[in-house]
Amino acid sequence: MLTGFCYFPQNPTFAPMNKNTLIEQIHAKKSFLCVGLDTTIDRIPRHLLGEEDPVFAFNQAIIEATLPYAIAYKPNWAFYEALGASGMESLRKTLAIIPKDVMLVADAKRGDIGNTASMYARAFFDELDVDAITIAPYMGKDSVTPFLDRADKWAFVLALTSNPGAADLQYQDDGREKIYQRVLRLGQEWAADQPGELGFVIGATRPEAMAEVRALAPDAFFLVPGVGAQGGDLQAVCKYGRSREGGLLINSSRGIIYASSGEDFAACAAEAAAELQGEMGQFV
Amino acid sequence: MLTGFCYFPQNPTFAPMNKNTLIEQIHAKKSFLCVGLDTTIDRIPRHLLGEEDPVFAFNQAIIEATLPYAIAYKPNWAFYEALGASGMESLRKTLAIIPKDVMLVADAKRGDIGNTASMYARAFFDELDVDAITIAPYMGKDSVTPFLDRADKWAFVLALTSNPGAADLQYQDDGREKIYQRVLRLGQEWAADQPGELGFVIGATRPEAMAEVRALAPDAFFLVPGVGAQGGDLQAVCKYGRSREGGLLINSSRGIIYASSGEDFAACAAEAAAELQGEMGQFV
Numbered sequence A, B: 001m002l003t004g005f006c007y008f009p010q011n012p013t014f015a016p017m018n019k020n021t022l023i024e025q026i027h028a029k030k031s032f033l034c035v036g037l038d039t040t041i042d043r044i045p046r047h048l049l050g051e052e053d054p055v056f057a058f059n060q061a062i063i064e065a066t067l068p069y070a071i072a073y074k075p076n077w078a079f080y081e082a083l084g085a086s087g088m089e090s091l092r093k094t095l096a097i098i099p100k101d102v103m104l105v106a107d108a109k110r111g112d113i114g115n116t117a118s119m120y121a122r123a124f125f126d127e128l129d130v131d132a133i134t135i136a137p138y139m140g141k142d143s144v145t146p147f148l149d150r151a152d153k154w155a156f157v158l159a160l161t162s163n164p165g166a167a168d169l170q171y172q173d174d175g176r177e178k179i180y181q182r183v184l185r186l187g188q189e190w191a192a193d194q195p196g197e198l199g200f201v202i203g204a205t206r207p208e209a210m211a212e213v214r215a216l217a218p219d220a221f222f223l224v225p226g227v228g229a230q231g232g233d234l235q236a237v238c239k240y241g242r243s244r245e246g247g248l249l250i251n252s253s254r255g256i257i258y259a260s261s262g263e264d265f266a267a268c269a270a271e272a273a274a275e276l277q278g279e280m281g282q283f284v
Helices: A019-029 A054-066 A077-081 A084-097 A114-127 A141-148 A166-170 A179-191 A207-216 A234-241 A265-281 B019-029 B054-066 B077-081 B084-097 B114-127 B141-148 B166-170 B179-191 B207-216 B234-241 B265-281
Strands: A033-037 A072-075 A103-110 A132-135 A154-160 A197-202 A222-224 A248-252 B033-037 B072-075 B103-110 B132-135 B154-160 B197-202 B222-224 B248-252
Touching: A033 A054, A033 A103, A033 A265, A054 A084, A054 A265, A072 A077, A072 A084, A072 A248, A077 A084, A077 A103, A077 B114, A084 B084, A103 A114, A103 A154, A114 A132, A114 A141, A114 B077, A132 A141, A141 A154, A141 A179, A141 A197, A154 A166, A154 A179, A154 A207, A166 A179, A166 B179, A179 A197, A179 A207, A179 B166, A197 A207, A207 A234, A222 A234, A234 A248, A234 A265, A248 A265, B033 B054, B033 B103, B033 B265, B054 B084, B054 B265, B072 B077, B072 B084, B072 B248, B077 B084, B077 B103, B103 B114, B103 B154, B114 B132, B114 B141, B132 B141, B141 B154, B141 B179, B141 B197, B154 B166, B154 B179, B154 B207, B166 B179, B179 B197, B179 B207, B197 B207, B207 B234, B222 B234, B234 B248, B234 B265, B248 B265
Parallel strands: A033 A072, A033 A248, A072 A103, A103 A132, A132 A154, A154 A197, A197 A222, A222 A248, B033 B072, B033 B248, B072 B103, B103 B132, B132 B154, B154 B197, B197 B222, B222 B248
Antiparallel strands: none
C-alpha cells in the first residue's frame, strides 16, 4: 500500500481547479468533504515510525484511503513547520501526490501588506502550486487581493471562526455590521474584479448563524472547519450552509486521520470519511 | 568580508532576550533600529550572484555592516518562502549568525486556533529559536496566548498598521473603541499573567496617532514598520512613541539593505543605518 504509485485510478484529468472542477467533484463524489492533514509525529501509528519519512508515509496512506470520499485536502502548515526542514520536505512530498482534480488547500493563514502578500502568493501558488490558501484579513484589502490575481487559484479569508477567541474581535459591532459581516461584504467587493476565486472560512455550526452567513455571501464557497473533533453539527452545516452550486468544503481532520492508531489506521480513516460523506450525500 | 567568522566582536554574551537585555542594547547603541531583512534575489548586487548562497551572503554582509547600529533584525518570512526550500535554507543560515544579544524577530504574521498556534510557537521558538514573532489577532485570545507561554520570548501583535487596507477593519468603532484600540486593550489583558512578553505592531507615523496608542499601552514595546521606504516620520515616532524604558523597535528594510546595488552595498547599508541611529540617539 505504501510502495506503489498507481493508487489514484479514478480520474487522471489535470483540470485547472476552477469552480467548475470543484463543483464536478462535489457531484461526482456526492461529498463536501475536505480532509485536514494535521499530521503530528507523536500521533502517527507506531508501525510507521520505521519508514524513511513517517509523516509522508502516513499522509500517503491517508490520501489513498480517503480519496473516494474527499473533494479536498488541507494540510495545516503549522504542523509541518514545527518539524523544521524535514517537516517541510514531508509536506512537499505530500503536496506532490495529491491528485490535481481534488482541491489542495494550504491552511497557512497568511496576511501581510501588499508587496509581502505578493511574495506569499508566489510561495504558495507558484513555488508550491497549491490551489488555495487560507488568509487572515486584519490588514485589509491590499493584504488579500494579491492572492486573487491568478485564475484558478483561491483565497479563503477568515470571516467567522468557532474557536474560543472568535468573539474577541469578530463580533464587534459598529451598529451597521459586525466585523465578520464586514469581512464578508468587503471580501466580495475586493474579489469582484479579480481573476481568482475568493471564499471564506466559516466556523459557524449553529443553524441560524450559518444561514445568516450564507445570506450575506450567497455564491461564495465556505471552508468550514470544526466538523468532527471540534464538535460541529454536520447536518446543520450542510442544510443551512450550502449554496445553489454546493458552496461547501467541510473539513474534518483528527476524526478521520486519527480514527485508529493501529495498523488499521488507513482503513479506519476510509470508514470515517465514508461515514461523513454518506451524511453529506443527501445535501448535494 | 564574506568568508570570516569573527565579525561580531562587540558582545559575546548569550543573554536571554528579555526586557532588560533589549533595554541594555537600546542604551548601549543609542538606537531603536531594527533592520528588516526583506531580501529578494532580484535586488541582490550582481557581484554576489556567483556566491554559493547569494541570499545568505547578502544577509551576512548586511548584518556585519549594520550591527553597530541595530538592536534587532527582522527577516520577512514571505521573501524566503517565495524562494522555496533553498530560501528557507538561506533563512536558517541567516538566523544562525545573528548575535544572541540583538533581538531576532520573525516577521511571519501567524495566527490560528490554540492547538495550531502552539505548533507555530514550537516551530518558531523551539525549532528556529527566534526571540520574537509577529502575530495576527483576528482569531482572538487563544490564537495569541500560545506565543506567550515561554519566558524571554516575544509576540508582537498587529494592532494599528499603516498600509492602504488598514482602515478596512482596524478603524471599525463600536462607540466604545475601535478595533485596534480593542487589540491594545485585550492584548495587555491576555499577556498579564503570561511569562512571555507581548508587544504590538504599530504603523502609526502621525504624531497624534502615535501618542494615542502609547497612552493606551504605556509600557509595551512597539514594533514600528514603515520608517524609510514606507515614508514614516522618524522624529515623530521617537518623540511620541517611546516609553519610559524605550519601548520602540523601529524598522527600516529597503532604505538600508538596498541603499546601494553596487559592490559598496554593505558600506552604504552601514551609512544608512548610522544615519537613522543618529536621528534616534537623541531620544534614547
